[in-house]
Amino acid sequence: xxxxxxxxxxxMNKTSAQGVALVNELLPAIIGYDRVERVVxxxxxxxxxxxxxxxxxxxxxxxxxLYWETSGAYTGEVAPDMVKEFCQYVIIGHSERRAKFGETxxxxxKKVKAALAAGLVAIMCVGETLEENEAGxxxxxxxRQVREGLNGLVTAAMENVVIAYEPxxxxxxxxxxxxxxxxxxxKDFIRKPVAALFDEKTAQSVRVLYGGSVTGANxxxxxxxxxxxGALVGGASLKPVDFTAIVAAAAER
Numbered sequence: 001x002x003x004x005x006x007x008x009x010x011x012m013n014k015t016s017a018q019g020v021a022l023v024n025e026l027l028p029a030i031i032g033y034d035r036v037e038r039v040v041x042x043x044x045x046x047x048x049x050x051x052x053x054x055x056x057x058x059x060x061x062x063x064x065x066l067y068w069e070t071s072g073a074y075t076g077e078v079a080p081d082m083v084k085e086f087c088q089y090v091i092i093g094h095s096e097r098r099a100k101f102g103e104t105x106x107x108x109x110k111k112v113k114a115a116l117a118a119g120l121v122a123i124m125c126v127g128e129t130l131e132e133n134e135a136g137x138x139x140x141x142x143x144r145q146v147r148e149g150l151n152g153l154v155t156a157a158m159e160n161v162v163i164a165y166e167p168x169x170x171x172x173x174x175x176x177x178x179x180x181x182x183x184x185x186x187k188d189f190i191r192k193p194v195a196a197l198f199d200e201k202t203a204q205s206v207r208v209l210y211g212g213s214v215t216g217a218n219x220x221x222x223x224x225x226x227x228x229x230g231a232l233v234g235g236a237s238l239k240p241v242d243f244t245a246i247v248a249a250a251a252e253r
Contacts, residue, residue, distance in 0.1 A: 008041060008238075014238070015045075016049035036250045037060070062091060066078055105149060109151050125166050167185075
């Protein structure tokens with residue numbers, strides 16, 4: 001049985017003090033759900049304070065991106081070892097990074113490899129836009145992102161990879177995909193390409209999350225599906241009641 005996984009992506013929200021205040025409110029509510037791997041991903045400048053507050057707790061910390069070089073003249077970027085100093089996880093290839101900041105399948109692949117080399121767990125995001133979905137291109141886009149993102153990895157490395165299916169048209173819009181539809185994409189367009197790259201055992205053991213307007217109200221519906229192992233949560237991760245409800249729903253999986 002794959003361990004449920006719920007990660008909160010705070011995006012560009014919360015100062016250090018606000019992040020610690022959010023964790024102070026959230027931690028007592030989710031600390032008892034040991035069946036679920038729980039992670040929060042603040043903005044870079046809030047990471048050290050949030051990480052210090054969560055030290056010794058069962059809740060992990062991640063960043064929302066990294067760069068693949070170890071050091072050098074890369075103004076504004078953050079190296080894997082810099083992330084590793086405070087975090088155990090990193091989100092890579094989020095649709096907002098792809099759409100607004102020029103992230104490509106190639107750069108996602110480089111970042112995944114760099115994260116794994118640093119001993120981090122890579123949460124690799126894939127997903128199609130509304131236009132691609134309506135044009136019937138979901139399979140082509142999602143399976144390509146999986147293949148290219150994981151290209152060149154050895155099978156053992158997949159133990160530290162989590163994949164998040166985030167249909168772009170459902171992120172922050174309040175328009176979530178249907179649970180059955182999301183499960184079908186994960187089963188056919190994510191697990192099958194993983195099996196082709198590695199083997200069926202790896203395809204069945206890798207954890208795949210759903211992300212896209214997940215709330216406390218609809219989380220249980222998604223987690224009832226056999227191929228959805230948890231959620232990458234955006235806006236609801238800033239609301240302790242909602243995030244706790246999502247973690248609680250994952251614990252029932």
